[in-house]
Every structure is written in structure tokens, then in C-alpha cells.
Amino acid sequence: MRWLFWLAALAALPLPIFGVGSGRVPALHHFELGALALAFTLIERAQGIGPLLSALFLGQALVFALALWLAAGLVAKLLAGLPPLARTRATLFLIVLGLALAIAQPIYRTPYSAHAARSTLLGVYR
Amino acid sequence: MKRPLPLAAVLAAGLCLGFARSEERAPCAHHDPLRQPFFGDLHVHTAFSFDGWGQGTRGTPRDAYAFAKGDSIGIQPYDGGGQAQRRVQLRRPLDFTLVSDHAELLGETRMCATPGAPGYDSFVCWLNHRFPLLGYVLVNSEHSSPTPHRFRMCGADGERCREQEALAWRAIQDAAEEAYDRSAACRFTSFVGYEWTGMPDGNNLHRNVVFRNAVVPSRPANYIEDTTPEALWTRLERDCLEAGNACDVLAIPHNSNVSGGLMFQGVRSDGEPLTRADAVRRATHERLLEVTQHKGDSECRAGGADELCGYEKLPYARMAEMASERMWSPPAPLSYAREGLGEGLRLGRKLGANPFALGLIASTDTHLATSGLVDEDRFAGHAAGTVSARLEIPPLPDRLDFNPGGLAVLWAEENSRDALFEAMRRREAYGTSGPRMQVRFFGGYGYAEDLCSAADFAAQGYAGGVPMGATCRPPRESTARRPRAGRPRSRSPRSRTPAR
Numbered sequence: 001m002r003w004l005f006w007l008a009a010l011a012a013l014p015l016p017i018f019g020v021g022s023g024r025v026p027a028l029h030h031f032e033l034g035a036l037a038l039a040f041t042l043i044e045r046a047q048g049i050g051p052l053l054s055a056l057f058l059g060q061a062l063v064f065a066l067a068l069w070l071a072a073g074l075v076a077k078l079l080a081g082l083p084p085l086a087r088t089r090a091t092l093f094l095i096v097l098g099l100a101l102a103i104a105q106p107i108y109r110t111p112y113s114a115h116a117a118r119s120t121l122l123g124v125y126r
Numbered sequence: 127m128k129r130p131l132p133l134a135a136v137l138a139a140g141l142c143l144g145f146a147r148s149e150e151r152a153p154c155a156h157h158d159p160l161r162q163p164f165f166g167d168l169h170v171h172t173a174f175s176f177d178g179w180g181q182g183t184r185g186t187p188r189d190a191y192a193f194a195k196g197d198s199i200g201i202q203p204y205d206g207g208g209q210a211q212r213r214v215q216l217r218r219p220l221d222f223t224l225v226s227d228h229a230e231l232l233g234e235t236r237m238c239a240t241p242g243a244p245g246y247d248s249f250v251c252w253l254n255h256r257f258p259l260l261g262y263v264l265v266n267s268e269h270s271s272p273t274p275h276r277f278r279m280c281g282a283d284g285e286r287c288r289e290q291e292a293l294a295w296r297a298i299q300d301a302a303e304e305a306y307d308r309s310a311a312c313r314f315t316s317f318v319g320y321e322w323t324g325m326p327d328g329n330n331l332h333r334n335v336v337f338r339n340a341v342v343p344s345r346p347a348n349y350i351e352d353t354t355p356e357a358l359w360t361r362l363e364r365d366c367l368e369a370g371n372a373c374d375v376l377a378i379p380h381n382s383n384v385s386g387g388l389m390f391q392g393v394r395s396d397g398e399p400l401t402r403a404d405a406v407r408r409a410t411h412e413r414l415l416e417v418t419q420h421k422g423d424s425e426c427r428a429g430g431a432d433e434l435c436g437y438e439k440l441p442y443a444r445m446a447e448m449a450s451e452r453m454w455s456p457p458a459p460l461s462y463a464r465e466g467l468g469e470g471l472r473l474g475r476k477l478g479a480n481p482f483a484l485g486l487i488a489s490t491d492t493h494l495a496t497s498g499l500v501d502e503d504r505f506a507g508h509a510a511g512t513v514s515a516r517l518e519i520p521p522l523p524d525r526l527d528f529n530p531g532g533l534a535v536l537w538a539e540e541n542s543r544d545a546l547f548e549a550m551r552r553r554e555a556y557g558t559s560g561p562r563m564q565v566r567f568f569g570g571y572g573y574a575e576d577l578c579s580a581a582d583f584a585a586q587g588y589a590g591g592v593p594m595g596a597t598c599r600p601p602r603e604s605t606a607r608r609p610r611a612g613r614p615r616s617r618s619p620r621s622r623t624p625a626r
Contacts, residue, residue, distance in 0.1 A: 021259065033260055036253060040264050043249055044277050048267030053260075112257045117517035 001079060001091050005072035008095045012102045012121055015064050017111070020056050024109040027064035029124055033112060034058035144539050145548040148372045149339040154312035154540035160584040161537045161554070161593075163564050164546060166222035167194065167498040168317070168378060168534045169334055169419060169489035171510065174294055175321075176231035178493035179239055180254060180262035181509045182516030184210075185495025187225040187298050191305030194223040194497035195314050201494050201506055202515050211519065214506055218562070220498045220533075221541050222315040223305075225298060226334045229320040229346035230269050233291030237279065244286055248279035258516060266511060270446060272326045274350045288345070295320075295346055303340060312541040320346040322358050322377070328446020329386035331355060331379070334416070334489075335362065338374035338547040342366070354395035356404075359411050376550055378487070380416035382466060383424040384445040387458030390466030390482055392473055405473060405481035413553050417463050418488035418532040420508040420524070421445075425486070426464040427457065438529045438559075448512075485553025485595045488532025498533060500560035505530040532559045537566065537593065553595025569598040 010027050017023040017030070034057030041050035075094075079087050101107070102121035110119045115126060144159055156162070172190050173179045182202035185193070193199045196219035200210025237243045238251035245251060254261030268274060280287035298318065305316040317336050324331040333355065335347070343365035352358050358377065366373035382389035392400050400408075417425045422440035426432060442454040443461065460469055463486060470482025492499060493510035507513055507523040514520070535556050536549035549555060556565050566584070568577075570591020577586055592598050 020263075033257065036257065036260060037264060039249070040253060044268070045275075046264065046268055047271045047273070048264065048269075050264050050267070053263065111514075111517075112259045113517065114256055114258050115517075 001087065002069075002072045002076040004091060004095060005075050006069050008098060009068045009072060010065060012099055013068065014102075014108050015060075018056075018060060020053060021111045022109070023111045024107075025112075025124055026108075026121075027061050027068060029110075030057050030064060031061035034061055145545050147544050148341075148374065149543060151308040151542060152310040152312075154542055154545075155310045156312060157540045159539055160588065161539055161549075163566075164221035164315075164536050164538055164541050164549075165498075165533050165562050166220045166224075166315075166536070166546075167489050167492075168222075168224040168226070168336060168487065169321075169380065169416060169491045169531075170194075170223060170225050170495065170497045171227055171321070171491070171493040172225060172495040173239065174225075174227040174232060174235060174298065175493060175510070176228060176235045177262065177266055177510040178227075178495075179235050180258055180265070181493065181511065181514045182258070183494055183509055187227070187301035187495075188304065190225050190495040190497050191223060191301055191314075191316050193495060193499075194220040194316075195305065199495065201496065202509075203518055212506065212515075214494075214496055214499060214504060216498060217501065219314070222317065222536070222546055223497045224317040224319045224334065224336050225302065225497075226319050226321045226336075227294075227298065228323045229335075229348035230274070230323050230350055231265070232294045232320075232346065232348075233287035233289065234265075234277065234279065236290045236294045237287065243290060245279040245290070248277075250277050250279050259514065262511065269323065269349060270325045270328050272353065274353070276350060292345065295344075299340065299342065306543070307541075315541050315543055315546055317543065317547075318342050322347055322349060322352070324349045324353065324355065324358070325445055326353070326388075327386075328444045329388050330381045330384045330445040331388060332381060333358060333377040333379050333412070335375060335377050336547070336550070337366070339372055339543050341372040343369070343373065355408075356395055359407060362411060374547065375411075376413055376547070377411050378414045378416055378550075379412060380419060380489075380491070381421050381424060381445070382415070382463065383422050383440055383457060383461050384442065384448070385458075385461060386444040387460045390460040390469050392469065400473060400477060400481060402477045402479050405477050405479035408481040409479065409483050413483075413485060413551050414487050414555060415463055415466070415484040416489050416534075416557070417486045418557055418559055419491040420528050420531045421491060422527065422529070424461070424463055426462050440527050483553075483597075485550075485555045486557050487534035487536075487555050488557025488559065489534050490531035492531070500530045500532055502530055502560075530560065532557050533562065535562075535565070552593070554593050555595060567594040568592065569594075569596075571601050 012026055014024040015027055034054050037050055037054035040046055041054055079090055106118040106120050108119045108124050170190050171178045172185050172187050173183045185199055189199050198213050198215035201212050203211045237245035238254055276284040276287055302316040302318045307313045319336040322333045322335055347358050347361035352361050362375050366375045423438040426435035428436045428439045443457045447453040466482045470480045474480030494506055505523045508528050513524045536546050537554040538545040538549040568587030568591050572590050580586055
């Protein structure tokens with residue numbers, strides 16, 4: 001259960017961007033941006049802001065991933081008292097509800113997007 | 127491209143016109159030997175500049191000239207169907223404009239913006255298509271280092287990008303030619319040029335390069351290949367001034383306020399002290415300084431005796447410090463024009479030549495192709511790496527420390543390239559923060575007390591002394607007399623703006 005909560009939160013929970021513009025995107029998107037900045041740095045032998053930018057994005061992604069792992073453990077612990085079937089249903093319900101909300105509503109602020117300043121989950125990964 | 131005129135014809139025409147004609151064109155109907163003020167913008171970026179394109183600008187050099195002539199244009203954000211969400215138009219057209227797109231990345235920008243162009247599918251272009259802000263920040267920062275280099279998309283020797291750069295450079299020249307009014311009406315003058323964007327370690331040493339006519343080098347100089355101002359001047363000398371044709375060129379520095387104090391140093395880029403030859407060289411190529419534009423005012427330091435110097439000052443010393451308040455440091459010594467002019471006088475006494483004998487102008491530095499859009503209530507933002515309207519119209523058009531910029535004003539006989547270029551070279555110029563007031567000074571030793579109220583103020587001004595921007599030398603027979611300045615005129619009786 002913890003793994004499921006953690007993966008869903010990594011992919012969908014909007015979290016702030018610190019230090020490199022203001023936005024609210026999932027930790028996975030932080031990782032994506034950091035990985036691309038790192039790739040640019042390596043491929044183009046960048047001397048500019050590339051290394052700093054990749055460190056900032058990847059650092060935030062790492063911190064958020066750890067925090068979300070702890071939070072996912074807490075939620076799993078709260079549900080641990082339920083019978084197995086109810087626990088599975090509650091887990092799936094919470095994850096599906098959260099993902100449905102993220103897909104339906106533009107709850108993300110995406111300054112790095114090519115399309116829109118506010119996006120749904122699908123817009124973030126479009 | 128028009129053919130240059132033979133040298134004899136140029137000299138003969140110069141005797142009659144007051145300036146040398148270097149191109150074929152109809153004589154201007156409004157020609158006035160006592161000169162008139164023309165208002166324009168000598169610092170305009172379009173979608174051909176990487177930072178403008180990366181922030182969603184789609185206006186081309188052709189659009190920038192059309193806008194300067196009074197047309198309305200659409201600007202970002204654009205909807206899914208490509209319709210601009212904002213339209214802008216000048217209240218009054220300009221007399222002249224220079225589109226000065228960044229020479230660096232001119233080819234790369236064209237590659238990334240043109241489907242099917244070589245390199246369009248490269249990693250750098252893909253990154254800028256998929257994550258424009260990330261791509262913009264990464265790419266732009268690569269050209270702030272002391273040793274900039276081309277990306278892999280350009281090929282091992284950079285040839286692929288140079289080929290695309292040549293196409294963009296050709297398009298810039300064609301747009302300027304289309305916009306130039308060669309008829310006797312002389313309604314509008316376009317200049318061909320670009321910006322050399324040197325920024326070692328985040329210190330702004332940018333120069334706008336403006337050519338006199340349509341005879342220009344086959345390639346613009348850029349900071350990737352020519353990494354110092356001296357290298358830029360060498361390139362301009364080799365490719366233009368010594369090319370044996372009608373090519374003529376000036377460089378106009380700007381934003382000394384964020385140069386980290388490097389704009390007016392008494393040393394060369396290699397650290398060696400300036401020699402007399404260095405001073406003469408700089409004073410030959412750089413006659414004007416842009417003191418006001420979007421990125422603040424560079425005229426004088428705030429907090430001194432002149433309270434008017436508190437106008438539009440940026441609170442940081444270097445362009446690179448713009449990114450975060452935590453990086454800010456106070457503007458360095460020799461960051462402002464008045465300090466540079468003083469340093470120039472000091473060096474002039476020491477070397478026998480003043481390297482910083484500069485006239486002053488203003489311009490916008492728009493990255494929206496909106497030439498001369500200086501109205502406070504219509505400021506649409508700088509659009510180059512600060513507040514972006516690429517995705518949505520921002521609550522404020524730009525950072526609070528930015529402003530709508532200003533206009534360059536040139537006193538010239540007529541609105542033609544040769545006449546305006548000679549005005550730049552004479553430094554018979556000034557800048558405003560937008561209003562089109564007429565300002566005129568003369569300096570001389572024998573002016574009558576009532577000169578300023580005379581109907582022939584300008585004629586007497588020229589006959590008995592020198593105009594603004596010139597060097598006022600004491601007459602040999604009466605060196606003890608103090609010079610007298612004709613006061614500024616709100617409207618010279620012999621000056622007018624040509625009818626449209």
C-alpha cells in the first residue's frame with residue numbers, strides 16, 4: 001500500500017518549485033526538469049547555469065520523494081487497521097479519487113510548460 | 127541591395143547636402159540645411175533573437191518596421207489557433223528604426239523556429255519546444271561565460287549554424303530595405319544592424335552595431351567568435367570599414383549600469399592600459415551611448431547632488447545579478463555615463479585622446495518587435511527572460527525595476543540613412559524617456575546675448591559656434607573668452623518634424 005501511495009503522490013501531488021521560478025508541479029516533474037538540465041549540461045559541455053539548475057531540480061525532487069515516502073507510510077499505517085479487502089478498496093479509492101481530481105482540474109502551475117501556465121495532470125506530462 | 131555611389135559623386139553631393147550621400151535614393155523634399163529633429167528607436171529585437179523567440183515573440187524584423195511606421199501588430203500570448211491575445215500600436219509613428227537582433231544564436235534561433243530546418247530536431251531545439259523556459263535559461267546562460275561556444279546542433283565547425291545565420295541576416299537586410307522610404311517623401315528610415323551581446327561573467331558589454339547603408343558585411347560579428355569589444359572593432363574594421371566599398375558602421379554601447387563598471391575602464395580587455403591609439407580607435411567606432419532603455423537608466427548615479435539621478439535606477443551592479451535579490455551588489459564605480467565622461471576627460475588629458483567622448487541617446491530594447499512603444503500606459507514588457515507573457519498576460523508587464531524605455535533623437539538635414547548616420551557620428555543627438563520634446567544646444571564664443579530669441583537661432587548657432595555633440599574649441603585670437611551656450615529650445619523656429 002505504501003508503495004502505491006508513494007508512486008501516486010510522486011506522479012501527481014502538486015509541490016512548490018523553489019529557487020528556479022514559482023510553480024506547483026509533481027515531484028516527478030521536478031525530476032524530469034532536473035534530468036533534462038543535467039542532460040543539457042553533459043551533452044553540450046555547459047559552463048553556464050546548467051549544473052546549478054539540474055542540482056536544484058534534482059535536489060528538490062529527492063527531498064520531496066523522501067518526504068512523500070514518509071507521508072505514504074503514515075497513510076498506510078492509518079489504513080492498516082482496516083480489514084484487508086476494505087483496506088485495498090480504500091487505497092484504490094483514495095488514489096483514483098486523487099488522480100481523477102488531478103486530471104480534471106488545472107491544479108498545477110507550470111511555468112516550464114510549452115502550453116499553459118495552469119495545467120491538469122495530463123497537461124503537466126503533455 | 128543598392129549599388130554604392132562612386133566616390134566623386136559622394137564628395138560632390140556632400141558639398142551641397144551637408145553630408146555625403148553613399149546610396150542611390152531620391153532627394154528628400156523636406157531637406158533643411160539647418161537640420162530638424164527625427165525621433166526613432168535604435169534598439170529593437172524580434173523573434174530572430176533567441177531570448178525574444180524563447181519568450182513567445184513571433185514578430186519578425188518586417189513586423190518591427192511596420193510597427194514603427196504605425197501599423198498594429200499582435201503580441202503574445204497566442205491561443206491554440208495562433209491568434210495573438212494582445213494588439214499594440216504606436217500613437218505616433220517613428221521616423222527611423224534599427225532592428226538589432228542578437229548576432230549570437232541568430233542561426234540557432236532560425237533552426238529551432240523553422241520546421242524542416244537542419245537541427246530543428248536537435249536536443250537543444252527539442253528542449254526549447256518542449257520546455258521553453260528551461261531551454262531559454264540553459265541556452266542563454268551559455269553565452270554569458272567568458273568562453274562561449276556553439277552547440278552540437280551546429281556541427282563540429284559550427285558551419286550549420288553559420289549557414290542559417292546567413293539566411294536570417296539576409297532576411298533582416300531585406301526587411302530593412304522594404305521598410306526604407308527611398309522616395310522624396312522620406313517618411314521612414316530603416317537601418318541594417320544587430321546587437322553584439324558580449325557579457326563576460328554576467329557583466330553587460332553589449333553594443334548595437336548600426337550600418338550606414340545597405341552595404342554590409344556578409345556576416346554579423348558575434349560574441350561567440352569575437353569575445354571582446356576590441357575583437358568586435360577589429361571585425362568591423364576588416365569586414366566593413368576597410369572592405370573598399372561604401373560600408374560604414376558605428377557601435378553604440380548600452381547598459382553600462384549593469385556592466386560591473388567595465389564599460390568605461392581605462393584598460394583594454396587584456397588588462398593592458400589604454401594607449402592613445404586605443405582611445406582614438408574607440409572614439410572612432412563608438413560615438414553614442416544609449417543611456418535609457420527597459421533595463422534602467424545609465425546616465426548618472428542616484429544618491430548624489432543631482433536629485434534627478436534617482437530616475438529608473440537598477441539596484442544591482444551586473445546583468446547576472448538580476449536573477450535574485452540575494453545576488454545584488456551596489457553598482458560599481460564607472461557604471462554611469464557621467465562617470466564615464468569624466469573618466470574620458472581624465473584619460474584624454476593623460477593620453478592625448480578621449481576614448482569616451484560620447485553623445486547620448488535612448489531607445490527601448492524591446493524584445494516584442496514593438497519599436498518605440500514607450501508609453502507608460504501601453505508598456506507590454508521587455509520580454510527577454512524576465513516576466514514572460516508566453517503563456518498568459520501577467521498582472522504586471524514586467525519587473526518593477528524595468529521601464530518602457532526611451533527614444534533616440536537625431537538632428538539631421540533630412541530623414542535618410544546618410545543624414546541620420548552622420549548625425550550619429552557628429553553626436554548631434556539626445557535621448558528622451560518617451561516624450562518628443564525638441565532640445566537643441568549650440569556652443570560658441572561670439573554669440574549675441576539675444577541669440578535664443580532670434581528667429582534665425584539655428585543659423586546663428588551653426589555660423590558662430592558648434593552644435594550639441596561637437597567639440598567647442600577656443601578661437602585662436604581670443605582664447606581668454608568664456609564659451610557661451612545657446613539655451614535649449616522647446617521649439618526651434620527653423621526646425622520641424624516632417625509632415626506625414
